[in-house]
Amino acid sequence: MKFLLYTKVNERNVKHSLGMPEYSYYFVYKEFKDVFSEFGEIVTVHSKEEIATNYELSTANGVDCVVVFFCPPHVAPDVYPLKAFCVLAWEFDTIPNESWDGDKRNDWRYVLDRHIGLICLSSHTREVVRKEMGADYHVSDIAVPVWDSYAAELPENSVLATERSLKLDVEGNVIDSHAYAITEEKFEIDCGTLNFKLEPWSGKPLQFVFDHEHTDSAFLGGFYHAEGWGTWSRMETPWLFLQAKISGDIEVSFRARGFGASVGKEISLNIGGVVEGFTLSAESTEYHLDFNDVPPSNIIRFVGLDLTPPGYDFDARSMAIGLESLVILDRSGDRRVTDQPCNHTVSLDVSGLIYTTVFNPADARKNWEDIVRAFCYVFSENEKATLILKVTHQHLSSMMGRLHFLLQQIGNVRCRVIAVHGFLQDNSFRKLIENTSYYVNASSAEGLCLPLLEFMASGVPAIAPEHTAMADYIDEKSSFVVASSKEPSIWPHDPRLLKRATSYRVNWESLVEQFENSYSCATTDRSRYERKCLASQENVKKYTASSLIKAKLEIFLKQVKLL
Structure with a gap:
């Protein structure tokens, strides 16, 4: 055969x-x-x-x-x-x-x-x-x-994963919530703690459109969700993140408009410490600014916006700036340095109690934003709790903007949220598994959830609902079960978007409760945590052993x- x-x-x-x-x-x-x-x-x-x-x-x-x-x-x-x-x-x-x-x-x-x-x-x-x-x-x-490939003997003296230390090299990018300073008026990024793979700039024009039909708004910080005309900000210093470091003599052209007290005020663009000013108009206007001798930089900041609210009822969007598009042109000619170094790997260093979820942000079933909200709600004052989002999508824009806006909404918290965007080699993925305390799933439906099985086979308990494929191996003995209920759904490849099936709505309050229960178990009840580790392995063995x-x-x- x-x-x-x-x-x-x-x-x-x-x-x-x-x-x-x-x-x-x-x-x-x-x-x-x-x-x-x-x-x-x-x-x-x-x-x-x-x-x-x-x-x-x-x-x-x-x-x-x-x-x-x-x-x-x-x-x-x-x-x-x-x-x-x-x-x-x-x-x-x-x-x-x-x-x-x-x-x-x-x-x-x-x-x-x-x-x-x-x-x-x-x-x-x-x-x-x-x-x-x-x-x-x-x-x-x-x-x-899965069992024969991922089964691991639990360490005899360190079953409780409360003080794990994860050091990981990533072929890609790391978005770390601790790299941002977040207040009601500010959403600032600390370039010194950036963990991004930045490509050299080829000198070709960089063009961005910030309406809802394009994904470029994903690279903005301090801006709100894109609308039909563009996007807007009511922050003091909103910014644009570039995946390449621009330098030398450049021209920046952008279409923007001012709102509220920012209209008629001179504000500025700051690129690597080089500043050029312009005056915001109340109408959509094309601006052209020339920058000379810009040091290598991948952040463009809008500085000097006036957030003074009008003295009457107003739409919050009337407070600062609206941005529609932006273009960066190289004016250095032969003088531009083209051999900028490119970091092929970025390092991740995490310790404490680690929760991990693996997902494709373009897959609406995964409910990853609910996971982030629940995690930050429970651990807002706990600096020892970390949530790792392992992203399985080739484009950074698939989730960067949504995560930025989510962090902006949540505000300053002491817990840590880390998104890992890039491919992990087998040894790095296993290191992630070994140092994870809990795997988290809040999906509305699963055909299998291979990462969840891989983590459980290695003795990592889960926070997950007990429905669809997960009902074969998720139970109270192995996991912290999240409540869910049925709701109408579509076949995901059906462009008609007709309701022809059902999936499951995860109960957010139950997700919060199970985060709380899991942390209490890991930190105060060693024997219960160990039983869940062993039960996780037993369930996966019964379900996926090669002999079976x-x-x-x-x-x-x-x-x-x-x-």
Whole structure:
């Protein structure tokens, strides 16, 4: 038997696929391939053409062959009548049973009827498929074999993770709440504590548009959410963050307007200590400022705004400045230095009680902002508590602006929130697991949640709801269970946005309560914390041990007559 394992993402492009729909399926494939190798030869393929070539060669040599797609049914290339099946992660209570946009493959029943069966990653999905496809359809729930890869023996004398010390090198960026000074009037960034990978400036124009149709507003600090015309600020010194250090002679052109007492007042732009002034108009106006001999800098600050409120009822947006767009041009010519150093890794140093969550900020199911709000609400006065947000998306703009605005709303707190944006090598990811006290999940639905399983396999208890796929391994013994209730939802790839399924609304008050309970447990009840560590491992072992996965896969392969 030969298994053609199809995945769009591979080892070469995985770093550049962060946040893409196929990204998580690569890790499912990576964990499954060794199990499939127990039953025959495996060949990894990435296209319909590779499938056809390998299938023809195998059958010509008398070798039975099957295609295993690590992707949802509507994404799998149509190879009928070749034998094929999908390995599926799905989190809703219905599967797509309608077609749209003239594509009958959007109706998963059409694809599944042409496949010999289906492997899904949870008992929840298995029952959803059976409800639609019938009790006779060959569908098996086989989780990713996590246990054997991530199982770790708990340290005998340091089970309580209250004083962990994490030192990590990140190939990317680190957003640290302690790098900001936050008051009602200020949202300042301390450039001396920045942990960003800054690229050299090529000298090409840098162009930004700050309306709601663009993501450039993500790089602003002290501004509010973008609107149709642009964005606005009522802070004293709002700023723009650049991912490259500009220097030399430059021209900055921007379109802005003044509000309230700032109208008619001369304010200034500060770039690396070089300051140029301009007078704000009440109308949208194009400004052009020339800067000479600017030292390398990646922050542009607006300085001198007047926040004096009018003496009558007013819209808060009428207080300072509105910003629509900005362009940076190089005027240094041959005199500009182009060999600025670029930091390829940034260092992270954290100690205390560490909570971690791994998520794609473009995935609305993850509710990561609720996690940040609840964490800061509970630990506002606790400098020993840290929340690490491991971001799995290739673009920094996917969450930087939302996190900045969230920190601005929350205000000054003593706890620490750290967003890690970038790829972690296996050894760095394991170091993160080893030094995490609790894993946090506030998702509205999960098809598996592979990071949660990986952390639990290493003895890290969870704060998580007990629904969808998580119901297979989350319980009161292993975790601090967050309450949730059903609500209408959409199929995430359906552009019609029709309510055809349900997901779960996480109870924020319960999330707060479980943060409080978890901290109390870790700091005052060693034996209870240890029991949860051990129960986490036991649950994952029962669910994902390779011996179990192999046995269930063998049964499935016999059902579909491949063995």
